[in-house]
Amino acid sequence: MGERVRRETLCGDEVRTARLECGAALVAVAKPGFVRSHAAVAARYGSFDRTFRLPGLPVRETPAGIAHFLEHALFEGRGGNALELFSRRGSLINAATSYRVTSYYFTAVADFMPQLAMLLGFVRAPHFTDASVAKERGIIGQEIGMYDDMPDDVRRRLLMGALFARHPIGTHIAGTRASIEQVTPGLLDECFDAFYRPENMVLIAAGDLDFDAVRSAAENAFAAAPPRGSCAGAPAPVFEDETGGAAERCVSRRMPVGCPKIAVGYKETRSAEEGAALLARECESDFLCEMMFGRGSSFFARLYEEGIIDESFHAHGAVFPRIGYVAAAADTPRPADFIAAVEDAAARAADSLVEEDFARARRKFEGEMLRRCNSPESLAGMCLGAWVDGAGVVESWDALRRVTLDDVRARARAVFAPEGRAVAAVLPHEWEGRL
Amino acid sequence: MIARDLGNGTRLVIVPSAKFKTVSVRVHLQAGMDGGRTCRSLLAAVLTRGTRTFPDMTALQRRLDDLYGAVLGADTHKIADVQLTAFTLSAADPRFLADAPELPAQAAALLGEVVREPAREGRLLVPAYVATEKENLRRLLRSQKDFKAGYAALRLGEIMFAGEPHGRNELGDAEDIDGIDAARLSAHYDEWIRTAPLDVLVAGDVDADAMATACAAFARGRAGGPRRAAHPPRPECGAVRTVYEEDDVRQARLAMGFRHGAVIGGAGHAAAEVASGMLGGFPHSKLFRRVREKESMAYSVGSAYDAAAGVLAVSAGIAADACERTAAMVREAVGELARGEFEEDDVRAAQAGIVRRARSAGDVPASMLVQRYVWSLFGAQYDEDEWVRAVQSVTGADVAAAAQRLRLDTVYCLRGKERG
Numbered sequence: 001m002g003e004r005v006r007r008e009t010l011c012g013d014e015v016r017t018a019r020l021e022c023g024a025a026l027v028a029v030a031k032p033g034f035v036r037s038h039a040a041v042a043a044r045y046g047s048f049d050r051t052f053r054l055p056g057l058p059v060r061e062t063p064a065g066i067a068h069f070l071e072h073a074l075f076e077g078r079g080g081n082a083l084e085l086f087s088r089r090g091s092l093i094n095a096a097t098s099y100r101v102t103s104y105y106f107t108a109v110a111d112f113m114p115q116l117a118m119l120l121g122f123v124r125a126p127h128f129t130d131a132s133v134a135k136e137r138g139i140i141g142q143e144i145g146m147y148d149d150m151p152d153d154v155r156r157r158l159l160m161g162a163l164f165a166r167h168p169i170g171t172h173i174a175g176t177r178a179s180i181e182q183v184t185p186g187l188l189d190e191c192f193d194a195f196y197r198p199e200n201m202v203l204i205a206a207g208d209l210d211f212d213a214v215r216s217a218a219e220n221a222f223a224a225a226p227p228r229g230s231c232a233g234a235p236a237p238v239f240e241d242e243t244g245g246a247a248e249r250c251v252s253r254r255m256p257v258g259c260p261k262i263a264v265g266y267k268e269t270r271s272a273e274e275g276a277a278l279l280a281r282e283c284e285s286d287f288l289c290e291m292m293f294g295r296g297s298s299f300f301a302r303l304y305e306e307g308i309i310d311e312s313f314h315a316h317g318a319v320f321p322r323i324g325y326v327a328a329a330a331d332t333p334r335p336a337d338f339i340a341a342v343e344d345a346a347a348r349a350a351d352s353l354v355e356e357d358f359a360r361a362r363r364k365f366e367g368e369m370l371r372r373c374n375s376p377e378s379l380a381g382m383c384l385g386a387w388v389d390g391a392g393v394v395e396s397w398d399a400l401r402r403v404t405l406d407d408v409r410a411r412a413r414a415v416f417a418p419e420g421r422a423v424a425a426v427l428p429h430e431w432e433g434r435l
Numbered sequence: 436m437i438a439r440d441l442g443n444g445t446r447l448v449i450v451p452s453a454k455f456k457t458v459s460v461r462v463h464l465q466a467g468m469d470g471g472r473t474c475r476s477l478l479a480a481v482l483t484r485g486t487r488t489f490p491d492m493t494a495l496q497r498r499l500d501d502l503y504g505a506v507l508g509a510d511t512h513k514i515a516d517v518q519l520t521a522f523t524l525s526a527a528d529p530r531f532l533a534d535a536p537e538l539p540a541q542a543a544a545l546l547g548e549v550v551r552e553p554a555r556e557g558r559l560l561v562p563a564y565v566a567t568e569k570e571n572l573r574r575l576l577r578s579q580k581d582f583k584a585g586y587a588a589l590r591l592g593e594i595m596f597a598g599e600p601h602g603r604n605e606l607g608d609a610e611d612i613d614g615i616d617a618a619r620l621s622a623h624y625d626e627w628i629r630t631a632p633l634d635v636l637v638a639g640d641v642d643a644d645a646m647a648t649a650c651a652a653f654a655r656g657r658a659g660g661p662r663r664a665a666h667p668p669r670p671e672c673g674a675v676r677t678v679y680e681e682d683d684v685r686q687a688r689l690a691m692g693f694r695h696g697a698v699i700g701g702a703g704h705a706a707a708e709v710a711s712g713m714l715g716g717f718p719h720s721k722l723f724r725r726v727r728e729k730e731s732m733a734y735s736v737g738s739a740y741d742a743a744a745g746v747l748a749v750s751a752g753i754a755a756d757a758c759e760r761t762a763a764m765v766r767e768a769v770g771e772l773a774r775g776e777f778e779e780d781d782v783r784a785a786q787a788g789i790v791r792r793a794r795s796a797g798d799v800p801a802s803m804l805v806q807r808y809v810w811s812l813f814g815a816q817y818d819e820d821e822w823v824r825a826v827q828s829v830t831g832a833d834v835a836a837a838a839q840r841l842r843l844d845t846v847y848c849l850r851g852k853e854r855g
Binding site for chain 2: 036371
């Protein structure tokens with residue numbers, strides 16, 4: 001318990017970071033005056049980790065959707081169902097699986113400490129049975145059905161599949177109805193032991209709370225449930241080579257939607273990066289998208305005024321250790337014009353980025369950061385995002401302030417290669433135009 | 436809370452709080468769910484296109500960006516038979532910035548210009564803006580079917596409240612759009628902005644006098660018509676209507692509407708909320724435990740009580756062949772509540788969840804402001820502690836009585852053409 005605690009300030013809130021004895025990380029953000037407190041326990045395990053290798057062992061392939069399945073199954077504990085137990089105390093509880101991380105979290109306005117111990121208890125004590133796996137399979141099957149009817153989600157998946165031929169980003173986080181058939185209690189135990197090791201986990205808390213109490217609760221919970229099994233060493237995800245251009249130029253699907261939904265994406269592949277380098281790429285993406293496609297850009301004004309896009313338009317960049325992309329998406333009555341406009345903007349990107357827009361984007365990000373700090377949940381989300389990258393939340397904020405205009409221009413030249421472009425379209429059944 | 440009368444039917448309400456890092460300003464304009472709905476829905480979009488000083492999107496957006504990324508929004512809402520148009524602006528609190536001490540007043544002034552001094556060509560709202568926003572609204576209405584859970588709720592409301600103001604779409608009607616041009620919209624705007632009750636709501640660490648000065652422009656030259664009271668739809672209903680519709684969907688969406696009648700601030704409001712919480716409001720509820728956790732039939736299933744309308748709605752995403760069975764399970768669960776077939780613990784659990792929601796709202800500037808405003812439409816004054824006490828004093832007998840008042844009105848199901 002003797003290890004030093006790092007203290008920093010983020011927009012006036014104190015952020016404390018420590019490493020627990022077991023190796024897990026702890027991040028706590030003080031929100032004085034806030035009634036609600038939020039805690040999240042997370043493991044560095046997501047849909048990207050489907051194929052992995054433990055030190056000294058052969059490569060292991062697991063079914064698509066396994067990390068998400070584990071997330072569902074872990075809430076079914078020996079002492080009951082976490083969703084029911086927390087909600088009976090009035091708290092909001094949920095869990096989420098992303099590409100790179102699984103997190104379990106709750107928000108409470110009373111009895112925070114006992115519930116924190118409960119949450120840690122669930123996440124450290126798996127109890128996978130045939131009955132619970134069968135039950136979750138039915139629930140997840142309906143969840144997959146729900147996503148299949150969500151046009152924005154379908155469009156995103158189509159785009160990822162078109163950009164990336166082999167990387168797991170092309171497969172849905174929840175898997176498919178066929179892939180989740182292959183999940184068994186034994187497989188869940190194996191993945192839990194590989195990925196839910198303390199040094200692969202973090203506890204994040206945000207609220208008007210007592211840091212020392214949070215820290216000792218975490219120490220106790222991890223001490224009470226040491227890692228199972230004998231394997232030593234961290235699991236490493238295994239990826240097939242994903243260099244080269246987009247896997248497909250254009251993919252589409254018909255769905256009952258009011259208007260064509262188009263996304264244009266540009267694929268990026270690079271050498272594995274983490275920590276400061278990864279943060280820098282993410283910040284450059286933020287600037288790039290804001291300057292090129294933000295609501296104050298000439299691109300946005302022109303397309304909006306011509307009726308090609310509406311409020312649904314958005315652009316964002318994502319960066320992962322080996323891959324990344326920039327995508328612009330909109331509901332548009334004129335898909336071909338929209339695609340051509342994005343291609344044109346991409347071709348001229350580096351020259352179109354000017355100092356005035358850069359300065360404006362920086363001011364805007366400063367205000368956005370303050371807005372996010374209004375909520376314990378969004379603060380915890382930022383801390384989690386930084387932790388997954390191997391960094392701290394204050395470091396990630398500093399990284400955004402260090403970006404220069406030249407960095408953004410260099411990034412634009414790297415991202416917008418014509419061969420890395422793909423289009424995904426969700427089209428109304430009755431639509432008769434051409435893409 | 437600080438309330439000031441700015442005159443001419445214009446009120447300023449400030450909820451001072453130093454715990455936020457932003458200052459939130461909201462302008463609420465009321466109207467009925469009448470024939471002018473489509474015009475006002477268009478106005479929400481047209482007014483945010485440009486102002487007298489910042490006449491186009493780029494100029495206006497760049498001004499917002501310069502104000503440290505202030506966020507401007509305009510939305511249309513339905514509260515029983517009231518159409519509420521909200522213009523919102525959230526700006527950074529200057530305490531956390533190096534050089535922007537006037538930011539809250541500048542933000543309020545900019546919002547004032549959006550609402551009171553829109554960009555014009557001559558006396559008309561800019562015809563090009565009106566034309567684009569007509570197309571955008573047409574598309575938005577068509578796209579309401581994209582999100583299936585929302586669409587099922589929308590269809591349930593249309594069917595259940597056909598012929599009542601609450602059954603109309605707060606975003607307007609597609610068939611009205613053609614008949615609206617810049618002249619008609621400008622005339623509607625001029626009359627509406629002159630007479631509609633207008634509230635400016637502020638949350639943050641602000642100086643009340645400086646805010647009142649910055650907001651004086653909202654009241655200038657207005658006549659200020661009478662304030663509205665909200666009227667919920669009728670509480671009684673006839674035989675149950677069942678409507679099945681088909682589309683190309685993988686999952687069926689079930690939506691069921693029950694009339695109840697208890698409204699905000701009125702007798703039975705808290706009991707109805709607790710009953711809904713026990714039915715499907717939380718993961719410990721009857722529907723979540725049974726339909727999802729026991730039968731493994733759904734990922735999402737739940738109920739919500741709309742206390743403005745006095746209506747309870749159930750929603751579920753299920754397999755296409757499970758609609759009848761799920762609907763039967765919902766009716767059975769309501770029957771159990773009405774017969775008192777539950778534990779005291781279940782009552783306490785639902786109370787705890789509703790209290791958490793109420794307490795959490797105080798941490799969110801917009802929730803705080805909207806909650807108070809909506810209660811005022813029912814002639815009630817929202818007081819967080821009083822509401823928490825009302826919820827906590829609900830007994831098991833109150834819950835059973837509340838459930839006995841639930842009358843199933845409409846069962847709606849959207850499902851695929853192929854079952855299974």
